[in-house]
Every structure is written in structure tokens, then in C-alpha cells.
Amino acid sequence: MPERLFLDANVLFTAAISPEGVSRSLFELAQAGVCVLLTSSFALDEALRNVHVKYPAQVQTLETLAGEVELVAEGGVALAEWAAGLLPTKDAPILAAAVATNADALVTGDRRHFGELFGKTFGGVIVLPPRQALERVVTG
Secondary structure, three states: OOEEEEEOHHHHHHHHHOOOOHHHHHHHHHHOOOEEEEEEHHHHHHHHHHHHHHOHHHHHHHHHHHOOOEEEOOOOHHHHHHHOOOOOOOOHHHHHHHHHOOOOEEEOOOHHHHHHHEOOEEOOEEEEOHHHHHHHHHHO
């Protein structure tokens, strides 16, 4: 069964602006059927806002990439409150959605807020930076 990777907004953003980067490589692996990419409306909306402001020419690229990601439901209030005990309130919905959808991993480049969680599992979901997620998928 392919790894189910929940992508944070910054991974979506990076994939849109960096065609040769690790984040984009996750999309290539998903296209090959090696993994399944997931995200929430909350994360996608944040990525779209940031790309629109910082790299408007890449909005279409992000929209195209978004078509390759399974959009999942938000985690709900109870899970978001639980996640807020681990993360800043603005980031809690990301972990909550990853747990609610039974992702194998939450992939984020946000070292500032998620860094202390890297390599740890919460609600069955391991938190990984993009490179480690890529290695996990490739090595199985």
C-alpha cells in the first residue's frame, strides 16, 4: 500500500516554485504510484495565498499540482484543540487534518513550528521534513 503523505502549505508552495526540488519530487513519486499526496483546504488556501503574493507567475503551476493531491476534510474542533497543545494555534489544523485522515506522515518544511516534532509520531502520523519523507517513500 502506498505511503499516504499529508502536505503542509509550505511543501505545496515549494513544489510550485521549485521544479527541481525535493517537494516536487514527491509529486513525481505520486504520479508513479509510489505514494499518495493529501492536503486540506486550509493548507491549500494558505499555499495559494502565499504563491499569489510572492510568485504570482506560479499560481497556475500550484493549481495544476493541487489537482494531483487528494483534498481531505479538516480535522475538526476536538483534534485542532488537541494539536494546539503541541503547536501554535495557526498550525494546529494541519496536524489535526493529517491525523483525522490517517496519513502515514505529515510533511512540512516548517522547522520553526514543527521542528521539535520531526521524527515523532502523533495520532499515528509521523512528522517529517520533505527530504526525510522522500527517503521514507523511496526506501519503503
